[in-house]
Amino acid sequence: MIVIAGGGPNGLLLASELAQAGVRPIVLEQLAERSTEPKANGMVGQVVRLLDHRGLHERLGGGRVPFKAPMFMFGAMPLNLSALEVNPVTILPVPQRRLEQVLEERAVELGAEVRRGHRVVSFTQDDDGVTIAISGPDGDYTERARYLVGADGAHSVVRKQAGIDFPGVTTVDTVARAAHVTMPERVDGRLDVPGFGRIASASFTRTDRGLFVWAELEPGRPLMTTVEWDSAPGDEVPMTIDELRASVHRVLGADVPIGPPASPGPHVLRRLTGGNTRLAEKYRAGRVFLVGDAAHVHSSMGGPGLNLGLQDAANLGWKLAAQVRGWAPEGLLGTYESERRPVAERVVMHTQAQSALTAPGGEVTALRELFGELLTNVDTVRHIAETMAGSDIRYEMRTTHPLAGKFLPDIELSDGSRVAELMYDARPTLLDFTGSAALADLAAGWSDRVDLVAVQSGRPPADVILVRPDGYVAWAGDTVLSGLNEEMAMWFGIPRTAAMAT
Numbered sequence: 001m002i003v004i005a006g007g008g009p010n011g012l013l014l015a016s017e018l019a020q021a022g023v024r025p026i027v028l029e030q031l032a033e034r035s036t037e038p039k040a041n042g043m044v045g046q047v048v049r050l051l052d053h054r055g056l057h058e059r060l061g062g063g064r065v066p067f068k069a070p071m072f073m074f075g076a077m078p079l080n081l082s083a084l085e086v087n088p089v090t091i092l093p094v095p096q097r098r099l100e101q102v103l104e105e106r107a108v109e110l111g112a113e114v115r116r117g118h119r120v121v122s123f124t125q126d127d128d129g130v131t132i133a134i135s136g137p138d139g140d141y142t143e144r145a146r147y148l149v150g151a152d153g154a155h156s157v158v159r160k161q162a163g164i165d166f167p168g169v170t171t172v173d174t175v176a177r178a179a180h181v182t183m184p185e186r187v188d189g190r191l192d193v194p195g196f197g198r199i200a201s202a203s204f205t206r207t208d209r210g211l212f213v214w215a216e217l218e219p220g221r222p223l224m225t226t227v228e229w230d231s232a233p234g235d236e237v238p239m240t241i242d243e244l245r246a247s248v249h250r251v252l253g254a255d256v257p258i259g260p261p262a263s264p265g266p267h268v269l270r271r272l273t274g275g276n277t278r279l280a281e282k283y284r285a286g287r288v289f290l291v292g293d294a295a296h297v298h299s300s301m302g303g304p305g306l307n308l309g310l311q312d313a314a315n316l317g318w319k320l321a322a323q324v325r326g327w328a329p330e331g332l333l334g335t336y337e338s339e340r341r342p343v344a345e346r347v348v349m350h351t352q353a354q355s356a357l358t359a360p361g362g363e364v365t366a367l368r369e370l371f372g373e374l375l376t377n378v379d380t381v382r383h384i385a386e387t388m389a390g391s392d393i394r395y396e397m398r399t400t401h402p403l404a405g406k407f408l409p410d411i412e413l414s415d416g417s418r419v420a421e422l423m424y425d426a427r428p429t430l431l432d433f434t435g436s437a438a439l440a441d442l443a444a445g446w447s448d449r450v451d452l453v454a455v456q457s458g459r460p461p462a463d464v465i466l467v468r469p470d471g472y473v474a475w476a477g478d479t480v481l482s483g484l485n486e487e488m489a490m491w492f493g494i495p496r497t498a499a500m501a502t
């Protein structure tokens with residue numbers, strides 16, 4: 001059995017991934033009811049394609065095909081993505097609460113058990129498993145599991161109990177204020193601020209004094225945010241709309257008449273001081289793993305949190321299931337950390353870079369001017385867009401094909417469907433664009449673990465593509481198939497014929 005501590009988005013997706021791979025986990029969530037605290041407004045980057053690979057993109061209201069943002073922001077500087085031949089910045093605006101609701105429903109549909117009101121208190125581990133002490137609605141009890149996954153957020157008890165260090169920095173010199181508000185009628189969709197100018201929705205405005213953004217991601221519910229480099233009143237002073245209005249005035253140097261929200265709640269009305277950028281020194285301690293915010297925290301600039309965390313979950317899910325089901329090749333579980341921790345390092349890097357670009361002061365203004373000049377170069381825009389989307393990620397593979405180690409591109413198939421739709425079952429998949437009998441012979445030994453799917457496309461990027469359940473290409477090549485046998489064994493274990501012979 002596998003126990004997941006934490007029923008946030010990452011724990012819930014992991015539960016589905018395990019269940020789809022034939023292992024029914026238990027999710028222990030301390031909250032009896034889902035939190036109403038507004039967090040993410042949506043997802044950005046490759047995670048949107050991952051959700052598409054699970055049929056979740058449409059279920060979350062995103063339509064049939066992921067949407068590519070024509071424009072995005074990096075450090076409050078506009079990125080013109082429409083200039084890119086291949087735009088990697090797919091976006092899916094969904095409030096986190098709705099995301100969690102859908103992920104929980106799906107995990108339960110697939111057979112996971114979600115226990116609400118059950119808090120992981122502590123655990124001990126030995127060679128065979130983990131004994132978890134839990135505080136539940138009917139009292140304290142223990143569970144024995146083969147593996148425990150800490151998806152219990154930034155203050156993870158699992159991480160602390162596992163003795164995993166969480167080095168990084170805590171800043172105290174920023175104050176972020178946010179609230180749902182009523183605001184003046186927009187002019188051509190933009191907020192008209194007399195004395196300042198017109199400000200488009202979701203376009204970050206940085207001045208020498210701070211940062212301002214408004215966005216109407218849900219109709220009739222404009223959300224306004226400022227960030228200032230200043231000290232905040234103590235937590236005992238409640239946040240108010242008046243405080244936000246004053247902050248907007250300081251940042252823009254002009255008045256914006258805002259009032260309390262007229263839409264139904266729950267509403268955002270918060271003041272956050274400082275922030276943390278931290279990365280777990282390791283993602284595993286024996287039989288205990290970390291995913292999501294338990295493993296990394298960083299500024300939410302550019303919204304990279306769920307792109308990172310949900311892909312952690314997809315990466316770990318099939319590997320852990322393979323281990324439990326007994327076919328995992330040696331070293332497979334180790335690739336969770338070796339693949340995912342460097343991705344978090346890049347997120348830490350680019351969110352810190354964005355924070356630096358939005359800091360106050362004349363030097364930063366000068367840096368932004370130079371950076372703006374660099375952004376007129378399409379190669380620079382591509383580089384930054386790929387970094388933000390996480391599509392620059394290339395896991396280490398032994399083959400050199402340009403697709404190997406990258407997330408599978410979405411390929412239109414001759415029957416009008418898309419290759420993403422073949423991945424809904426989260427199974428390892430061998431895409432055969434040739435109908436080669438040799439491939440069918442080779443794949444037969446893995447038929448219990450790997451789906452061989454014959455497909456046709458006008459422009460296949462390779463004759464044969466081996467795709468892992470998390471959407472990354474393990475091998476791609478031509479019909480000669482050299483090296484495919486070894487790669488299948490490396491990721492999906494020894495073939496049945498060989499297993500029977502031993």
Ligand SMILES: Cc1cc2nc3c(=O)[nH]c(=O)nc-3n(C[C@H](O)[C@H](O)[C@H](O)COP(=O)(O)OP(=O)(O)OC[C@H]3O[C@@H](n4cnc5c(N)ncnc54)[C@H](O)[C@@H]3O)c2cc1C
Nearest residue numbers: 006008009010030040041119120152153292293303305306
């Ligand atoms: C204001 C804000 C805005 C954000 N905006 C974006 C955005 O636009 N896009 C984006 O991608 N990301 C955004 N993020 C980041 C995103 O919300 C997080 O990355 C995400 O919530 C992490 O999910 P998680 O499942 O790892 O952790 P959490 O969401 O923190 O979930 C952890 C769960 O574990 C439970 N738990 C904790 N301890 C225990 C225990 N001992 N036993 C049992 N259960 C426990 C908690 O109750 C919680 O439900 C934002 C974050 C904030 C705060």
